[in-house]
Amino acid sequence: MDDLPIKVKSSSNKSKNQDQKSEIYKKLSEIVGEARISESSLDRLLYSHDVAPLPKELSLVFKTVPDIVVKPRNAIDISKIMKYAVENSIPIIPRGGASWTFGGAVPAYGGIILDMGNMQEILEINKENLFVTVEPGVNWKKLYDALLKKGFLIGSYPSSAPGATVGGWVNTGGVGIGSYKYGGIDKLIRSLEVVLPDGKIINTGCKNVLSNSSGYNLTDFFIGSEGTLGIITKVTLKIFPLPEEIRPTSFVFPDLEKVGQAIHALTRTNITPYHIAFLDGAHFDLLRELDKDVPTVGAMVNIIFSGDSKIIDIQERTTDKIMSDYGGKKQSKDFADHEWAERLFESKARRLGPGLIVGESFCPVSQIVEMMNRSKIVLDKLKMKGAVVGFIADPNTVLFMTYAISNEHKFVRNMASLALVKKLSDEAFKVGGRPGGFGLLFSGNLKKIHGKGVYLMDDIKSAIDPYYIMNPGKLIENTTRFGIPIPGFAMSTIMNILAIVKQIIPADKIEAKNNGTKQKK
Amino acid sequence: MEQSKKNNEKNPPKKKQKTNLIKNKPPHLEDMYACLQCGYCNSVCPVYKETKWESLTPRGKVFLLKHLTTKDSLIDKILGKKITDYLTGRGKISLEEAMEKIFTCTLCGRCETICHVDIDFHKYWLEIRKWMVENGIKPPQNTIDMYNSIAEKEYKNPFVMPATKRDEWYRDEYKFPEKADIVYFIGCVTSYNEYQLLLNTLKVFTSAGIDFTTLGTDEMCCGAVNTMTGQWDNFKKIAEYNVNQIKKRGATQVVTGCPACYRALNNYRKFVKFDFKLIHTTELVAQLIREKRLKFTKKLKEKNLPVIYHDPCELGRVLVYEGKNLFEEPRYILKTILGSENVLEFSNNRMDSICCGGGGGLRATNYDLTADISIRKIDEAIELGAKTIVSACPNCKAQLSDAVEIKKEKMAESEEKFKMKVMDILEVVAKCL
Numbered sequence: 001m002d003d004l005p006i007k008v009k010s011s012s013n014k015s016k017n018q019d020q021k022s023e024i025y026k027k028l029s030e031i032v033g034e035a036r037i038s039e040s041s042l043d044r045l046l047y048s049h050d051v052a053p054l055p056k057e058l059s060l061v062f063k064t065v066p067d068i069v070v071k072p073r074n075a076i077d078i079s080k081i082m083k084y085a086v087e088n089s090i091p092i093i094p095r096g097g098a099s100w101t102f103g104g105a106v107p108a109y110g111g112i113i114l115d116m117g118n119m120q121e122i123l124e125i126n127k128e129n130l131f132v133t134v135e136p137g138v139n140w141k142k143l144y145d146a147l148l149k150k151g152f153l154i155g156s157y158p159s160s161a162p163g164a165t166v167g168g169w170v171n172t173g174g175v176g177i178g179s180y181k182y183g184g185i186d187k188l189i190r191s192l193e194v195v196l197p198d199g200k201i202i203n204t205g206c207k208n209v210l211s212n213s214s215g216y217n218l219t220d221f222f223i224g225s226e227g228t229l230g231i232i233t234k235v236t237l238k239i240f241p242l243p244e245e246i247r248p249t250s251f252v253f254p255d256l257e258k259v260g261q262a263i264h265a266l267t268r269t270n271i272t273p274y275h276i277a278f279l280d281g282a283h284f285d286l287l288r289e290l291d292k293d294v295p296t297v298g299a300m301v302n303i304i305f306s307g308d309s310k311i312i313d314i315q316e317r318t319t320d321k322i323m324s325d326y327g328g329k330k331q332s333k334d335f336a337d338h339e340w341a342e343r344l345f346e347s348k349a350r351r352l353g354p355g356l357i358v359g360e361s362f363c364p365v366s367q368i369v370e371m372m373n374r375s376k377i378v379l380d381k382l383k384m385k386g387a388v389v390g391f392i393a394d395p396n397t398v399l400f401m402t403y404a405i406s407n408e409h410k411f412v413r414n415m416a417s418l419a420l421v422k423k424l425s426d427e428a429f430k431v432g433g434r435p436g437g438f439g440l441l442f443s444g445n446l447k448k449i450h451g452k453g454v455y456l457m458d459d460i461k462s463a464i465d466p467y468y469i470m471n472p473g474k475l476i477e478n479t480t481r482f483g484i485p486i487p488g489f490a491m492s493t494i495m496n497i498l499a500i501v502k503q504i505i506p507a508d509k510i511e512a513k514n515n516g517t518k519q520k521k
Numbered sequence: 522m523e524q525s526k527k528n529n530e531k532n533p534p535k536k537k538q539k540t541n542l543i544k545n546k547p548p549h550l551e552d553m554y555a556c557l558q559c560g561y562c563n564s565v566c567p568v569y570k571e572t573k574w575e576s577l578t579p580r581g582k583v584f585l586l587k588h589l590t591t592k593d594s595l596i597d598k599i600l601g602k603k604i605t606d607y608l609t610g611r612g613k614i615s616l617e618e619a620m621e622k623i624f625t626c627t628l629c630g631r632c633e634t635i636c637h638v639d640i641d642f643h644k645y646w647l648e649i650r651k652w653m654v655e656n657g658i659k660p661p662q663n664t665i666d667m668y669n670s671i672a673e674k675e676y677k678n679p680f681v682m683p684a685t686k687r688d689e690w691y692r693d694e695y696k697f698p699e700k701a702d703i704v705y706f707i708g709c710v711t712s713y714n715e716y717q718l719l720l721n722t723l724k725v726f727t728s729a730g731i732d733f734t735t736l737g738t739d740e741m742c743c744g745a746v747n748t749m750t751g752q753w754d755n756f757k758k759i760a761e762y763n764v765n766q767i768k769k770r771g772a773t774q775v776v777t778g779c780p781a782c783y784r785a786l787n788n789y790r791k792f793v794k795f796d797f798k799l800i801h802t803t804e805l806v807a808q809l810i811r812e813k814r815l816k817f818t819k820k821l822k823e824k825n826l827p828v829i830y831h832d833p834c835e836l837g838r839v840l841v842y843e844g845k846n847l848f849e850e851p852r853y854i855l856k857t858i859l860g861s862e863n864v865l866e867f868s869n870n871r872m873d874s875i876c877c878g879g880g881g882g883l884r885a886t887n888y889d890l891t892a893d894i895s896i897r898k899i900d901e902a903i904e905l906g907a908k909t910i911v912s913a914c915p916n917c918k919a920q921l922s923d924a925v926e927i928k929k930e931k932m933a934e935s936e937e938k939f940k941m942k943v944m945d946i947l948e949v950v951a952k953c954l
Contacts, residue, residue, distance in 0.1 A: 038574075041612030042619060046575040046584055048611075051558050057596045059609035067610075071573055097560050110610060117563075118573045139564045149868075162635055163560035290639075344561075351555035351638050408554065411595045 024068055024090070028112070031080045036071040036118065043069050047113045050098040050105050053355050053408050054440075055415060062440060062473065063110040063481040066093065071118035075233040078114065079199040082231070085112060086197060086467045093471050094227040096137065096168025099160045101358045102439025104172060104226045108473025109481055114231060116167050123234070125150055129208045131190050133236045136167025141344075152239040153306075155182030159391075159401075161344055167232045172437055173224025175393040177343060181274045181306065182240070184393060186223045193234035194222055197465045207236040221460065226438065227471040229464050243306040246274065248340035249316060251328035254298040256280055256376075256388060260369035262326035263301065267365050267395045269322070271315045274306035276392040277343065283387035286349040286405070289510065295335075301328065302339050346389060347403065352510050355406035357384075357417050359424030360436030365396045367431040374427040375402045382420055382499065383507035399436070400424070407508045416502035422495035443478040444488025540616060540657050542590050548648040553590070555638040556583045562632035562642075567876045568625055568883075571893040576622045579632040579642060585619055586649065620658045623649060625890070628749060628881030629834040630842065634872055643839045646881075650751030663885040664750035672755055677741040678709040679885075688737045690716040695723055701734035704772040704797075706763075706786065708779035709742050710915040718915055721951035722778055722802060728954055729814045731805075733776070739766045743777075743785035749882045760789040767797060778802040778947060780835035780914045784843070801836060802947055803850040803913050810857055817858055817953045821909075825942050828949070829865040829907035830855060831898070831921070832874035833914035841872065851913045851946050858953050865907050867898075877912070879920030895924030899941055909942040911949055918945045 029037050038044075048064040059065060067090070072078045085092050091111030098105045107113065119135035122143060126132070132154075134143060140161035144154050156178030158164045169176075170192070175184035182188065191205030204218035222229055253259045259278050266276065278301045284294040303319055305312040320330055350356035363371040375388045379402070386404025393399045402424055406417035418441075425435030425445060434449050435442065447454045454476075461468075461476050473479045478486045547553065562579035563569050575581040597605050606612060623646075630643035654660055667679035677684045690712075705726065711719050726733055744759040746752075763786070767775055775797050777783050783801050809815050821828075832838070836847055848871045855864045869875050878884075878894030899921065902910050912918050922943040932939070 040615075040618065042585065042614045042622070043574070043576050045588060045611055045614065046581045049558065049584070056594050056605075056609065059611075060596065060605075063610060065610040065612075069575075097563070098558075099560050115573070115575070117575075120573075141564055160559060160561075162564045345637055347557050347559065348638055350557050351551070354551070354554035356557065 024088075024112075027084055028068065028070055028081060031084070032070055032072055032077050036073070037068065039068045047095060047098075047115065048106065050100050050103055052101045052103050052106075053357070053406070053414065054103060054106070055411060057411070061480050062106070062108040064106050064108070065110060066107045066113040067110045069113045069115055071115045073118065075193060075195050075201045078195045078231050078233060079201055081112065081114070082195060082197055082469075083199040085469050086199075089467060090469065091472050092231070092469050094167070094171070094231050096165035096171070097139065097160075097163045098168075099158075099163035100168065100172055100437065100439070101360070102172075102437040103441065104437065104439045104471075104474060105168070106440055108440060108479065111469075116165065116231075119233070120165075122146055125152070125239070126207075127152075130239050130241075131207055131236050132239050133207065133234055134166055136165060136170070136232045136235060138166045140164050140166065140169065147239055148242065151242045153242050154178075155188045155238060155240060156184060159344060159346065166235050166237075170223055170232055170235060171225055171227050175397075175399055177275050177391070179393045180276055180391075180395075181272050186220065188237050189219055189223065190236040190238055192219055192222055192232050192236070194230040194232050196230045197467060197470055201233070205236070221464075226475040228461060228475050229470060231470075243308070245306070245309045245312060247305045247309075247312050247316070248336040249303050249305070249319070250331040250336040250339050251301045251303070251323045252295070252297045252299075252331055253301065253326070253328050256299045256372045257369050258326045258328070259299045259301055260372050262323050262328055263392060263398075264365055264368055265322050265326065266303070266319060267392060269318065271318055273303045273315070273319070275302075275304040277302045277389075278391070279346075279389045280387040282385075283346075283349070283389055286352060286385065286387060286510075289352055290348060292348070300339070302336065302343075304340060346401075349387075349403070349405060352385075353405040353407050353508065355408040355414060355417070356403055357386075357406050357420050358401055358403045359421045361400050361402075361424050361428035361433055362393070362436065363398050363400060363428050363431050363433030365392065365398055367433070368398050371398070371400060371427065371431050371433070374431065375400060375424060378420065378423045378427060379404055382417070382423065382502045384417065384420060384502075385508070385510050386420075400428070405508065405510055410508075412501070413505060413508060416498045416505065419495050419499035419502050422492065423499055438475045440474060441478060441491065443475055444486075444491045446475065447488055542616075542656060543592055545652075545656055547586060547590055547652045549640075549645055550590075552638075552640040552645060553583055553587050555640065556580070556587070557637050558584060559637045561635045561637055565631045565635050565873075567627060567629060567631070567878060567894045568890065570897070571890055572625075577625050582623055582626075585614075585622065589614065589616075589619060616658050620653055620660060623653060624661050624664070624750075624881075624886055625883065626881050627834070627876045627878060627883050627891070627894070629876035630839045631834070631873070631876065633842065634838070641842065643842050647748060647751070650749070651753055652751070654751035654753075660750050660752065661886040664746070664752070664882055667746050667882075667885060668750065668752045671742045671744070671746060671759070678713060679742055679746045680709065680713055682713050684738055687712050687740060688735070690719055691723055692737075694720075695727070697734040697737070698732075699734070700771040701732050702772060703731060703733040703774045703776055704767050704770050705733050705735050706743070706767075706775050706777040706779075706782055707735060707740060708777060708782040708915065710919060711779060712740070714919055715915045715945070718778065718918065718945045718948055721945075721948045724951045725806065725809075725815070725947055725954065729809045731809075734770055734772075736763075736766050736770070741766075743779075743782040744788075745781035745785040746882060748785060748788060749781075756788075757792040760792045764789055764793045764795045768795065772797055774798045774800060776800050776802055776805050778913070778915065778945070780833050780840070781916060784835055784839070787843070801847060801850075801913070803836075803847060803854060806947070806950055807850040807853050810854060815950070815954065819953050821859060821863075821949060821952055824940075825909045826859065827863040827865050827907055828855065828859060828909040828911045828944075829867060829902050829905060830870075830946075831867065831877060831910055831912045831917060832871055833912055833917045834874065834876050834880055836913055837874055838872050851911075854946060854950065855911060858949065865905055867901060867905070877917045877920045878924070879916045884916070884920060891920060892924050892927045895921050896928050899924055899928060902941060903939055908940065909944055911944050911946050913946045915945065918943055
């Protein structure tokens with residue numbers, strides 16, 4: 001990756017005098033109008049983070065605070081901004097809901113943040129050809145609700161649906177709720193409208209039919225590209241007729257191991273539930289600390305069916321049998337409905353830290369039990385309290401979203417807690433899986449996964465974005481604000497040191513505090 | 522009151538002091554730290570919907586507060602805060618700007634319905650505003666003016682209107698007894714701006730033969746403005762004054778048509794002891810209908826049907842948070858009078874109702890923004906086929922009526938025309954008597 005042309009320099013603070021700043025401001029405000037642009041330190045601060053609890057100190061290494069925030073109205077605005085950015089070598093970072101945990105929308109070099117939240121129209125719901133065209137800033141929950149009203153179902157959506165945007169999920173190559181039946185975002189896209197760094201506006205597919213038979217599949221370049229290739233300005237998604245019923249069921253197990261076995265058995269049948277999720281009993285123990293009324297369980301599986309009621313009946317009976325074979329006890333309908341309603345709210349335990357680290361990793365279903373055990377060992381070794389949770393993305397992929405509580409008030413401990421992400425991805429590699437995203441810190445994993453394929457990725461990046469303005473410092477290569485690349489081995493050494501530190505220092509105290517707006521009973 | 526008035530004249534309205542937000546921690550620190558920054562709240566925030574600025578979302582505001590109040594971190598201590606801020610490019614954040622952002626909120630509390638980590642936002646934002654004002658950060662000038670106007674003996678309302686004019690609309694027509702079982706607490710918006718609502722409410726009460734009176738020119742603003750804008754220092758005096766006036770009338774019940782007054786009067790309990798019961802007009806009217814004390818002889822004009830009911834935040838969701846559920850009373854009234862087929866619902870109703878835009882003092886500080894929020898609401902009503910929006914809050918009514926006018930102005934050039942009436946529920950009741 002050393003041959004990558006790094007033409008963008010981190011805007012040094014010395015040169016950032018008033019005149020230069022106002023020049024960007026002036027130029028960009030000509031394009032989008034002053035109401036859609038801001039460079040006040042307050043606004044810039046708020047665009048310097050995502051869900052990841054990155055400490056302030058990290059902004060000495062990466063220039064996480066952008067120079068200016070712009071809310072473009074449409075592809076033409078963006079095209080003009082791109083041209084300007086290329087001319088002046090200013091990084092551009094697209095930002096959706098900022099609900100990811102890998103810092104994908106956090107600038108590494110400062111630059112222009114394109115807040116895509118300004119583009120949130122649902123442009124067309126086509127009933128004849130079953131597709132919906134939306135702007136990238138559309139929120140998943142809103143899209144889901146809007147389609148539901150018209151009698152359609154969006155195939156799958158992220159487990160952070162009320163916060164995540166369509167464009168964001170495309171750029172992070174998401175899988176989520178419903179992916180078991182309908183596939184992840186990569187299976188749902190008909191076409192994308194993308195603005196390339198040279199200002200060209202292209203369509204990658206065909207909105208009425210399958211995007212590709214032969215020919216390079218342009219759509220796939222942009223799925224999971226973490227905003228490093230272009231700005232998505234329109235997304236056309238497949239939609240599905242509303243099923244007669246969506247029926248959640250819940251099963252309680254004595255321990256996680258049985259859960260793993262039961263899920264493995266279920267995925268080896270022809271039953272295709274809408275969604276399969278599992279939760280460690282520890283998850284509920286943590287919620288109980290927060291005074292929530294939750295059941296005491298060893299572990300839990302939630303299986304959601306969708307389709308015709310009669311077919312669900314048959315599938316449910318077989319599923320019941322499999323689950324009970326492994327010791328799963330079926331719960332009442334109310335119980336299952338409640339768990340289904342809670343599907344988007346799995347990070348409540350953050351309040352206990354305060355702080356939460358999530359380690360996303362994919363692993364084969366055949367290794368699910370192994371990975372569950374390994375995750376638990378990692379949590380124990382790092383002396384962290386957390387829970388192994390996740391869902392099944394397709395018949396042979398489990399997505400683990402194991403989380404642990406950290407303490408943001410303690411700088412060293414909090415930094416050391418980040419080692420969890422690294423340790424969990426190591427375990428994922430060992431069982432034949434891979435970690436989730438790369439973002440600001442984990443591009444070292446890219447080579448581990450793709451080997452020499454990374455060089456091709458490099459070439460693609462250089463071909464599409466020769467001036468390296470699109471979200472630089474992410475995915476392909478993590479670089480500090482001074483242009484110094486962080487090689488994968490260095491990052492993993494740092495992470496390993498953090499892990500050792502975490503093992504040495506005493507564990508975080510976890511207790512529910514009592515000075516929130518909600519008084520503890 | 523006299524004293525607070527003097528204070529205001531000399532150094533309006535707070536003493537100048539060195540602001541140290543790090544030392545004077547904000548209330549509910551745990552909530553601030555618990556915030557996951559997931560952004561779920563953005564999806565329901567009416568202000569974000571119009572502005573699309575992160576700084577105007579609950580998430581952004583919490584992040585901002587966290588930044589303003591967090592102790593120096595390790596690196597700050599080593600390098601010094603100024604140098605670190607310089608190196609990290611964070612820059613200095615103007616507290617006035619922060620205050621303006623915090624005040625750009627309708628206090629509708631819808632963010633609480635979706636909060637991942639269960640922050641009670643309806644309480645949180647009020648206390649944050651209070652804390653900021655206590656720390657000497659000036660709230661927006663309009664809210665200071667309202668505060669001063671309320672404290673002024675000649676006005677006793679936020680609109681700088683003479684106190685003597687408070688009963689102007691009804692004093693010739695109605696003579697009320699000195700003492701009565703029920704006191705009708707009219708509220709400033711109704712008294713000064715919504716005379717139709719005022720007269721209609723009086724008509725309903727009289728025709729039901731209720732033994733009631735008003736506070737006349739003795740009524741003082743309930744103080745909701747003070748609580749909303751964080752200027753709590755004379756709220757106790759207001760409470761004492763109004764409770765005294767009510768006690769003088771010998772009332773056992775106080776009824777008010779304004780949800781903001783309702784909540785403020787309820788808040789008095791923390792400062793003054795009293796034993797009268799507090800009810801909203803919709804509760805009273807629903808009871809009157811159940812007891813068959815109201816005879817409906819007329820019908821609402823056909824061209825104004827069907828109506829759509831808008832849940833005021835403070836009578837609906839926020840009241841539920843405070844332990845009282847009044848969702849069904851207005852619906853019962855409307856359905857009884859107009860028939861269920863003539864009463865529509867917004868797609869977001871009850872707990873999920875979208876604010877009309879006029880709450881939280883935003884009408885005073887950012888009128889254009891509130892109009893945008895309302896127009897979206899009106900558009901939905903038109904789409905659903907409603908001819909009248911009915912609310913149970915004078916502030917919602919004023920806000921939505923204004924927005925209808927603004928929308929008409931905006932559409933003056935275009936071919937399209939629309940008709941939308943905005944009424945308070947008591948006006949509907951009165952028109953059908």
